[in-house]
Amino acid sequence: MNNTIQYRGYIGSVEFSEEDGLFYGKVMGIRSLISYEGENAKALIDDFHGAVDDYLAMCEAEGRTPEVAYKGSFNIRISPELHKRLVIYTTAHNISLNRYIEDTLEKSPAAQAQ
Known part of the structure; x- marks a missing residue:
């Protein structure tokens, strides 16, 4: 099973809440919180696509550049x-x-x- 989904360059997590009977997730690799949910796989994917589209539309309306995940730079700590x-x-x-x-x-x- 793949625990991620992708759309328009964004990668989202896929989780399941047994208590709520819902699939849910959030876009990974950016600071903005973009979350989504659905009662089944299709509903989850549809809500993920809608959430990403809404985020991009909001960025455009506010005149700001959308965050890009995984820019190729990260810090590590070693001895x-x-x-x-x-x-x-x-x-x-x-x-x-x-x-x-x-x-x-x-x-x-x-x-x-x-």
């Missing part, structure tokens, strides 16, 4: 010792730390999924 070893390695191999991390992550199983 100072690992940071030092990585910098030494990448410097010795004449590559940037950023390029090394990107290449390493690109080979990970998570990056191969889809």
Whole structure:
């Protein structure tokens, strides 16, 4: 089962509340809260599409640029010792730390999924 849905470049989560008997979710990767719900899969998808469309229309009406999810920049925290070893390695191999991390992550199983 896939726990995400996509529309117009936005990715939404898919959750189920047994207590309420509803599917629900929110758009991931942006600060604005865009949520949706439905009693079945079709209703959830329809509400997700409507919520994204409403968000984009609101941004246009207010003259502001809609948030873009997953811009390609994020911060990670690692130990100072690992940071030092990585910098030494990448410097010795004449590559940037950023390029090394990107290449390493690109080979990970998570990056191969889809």
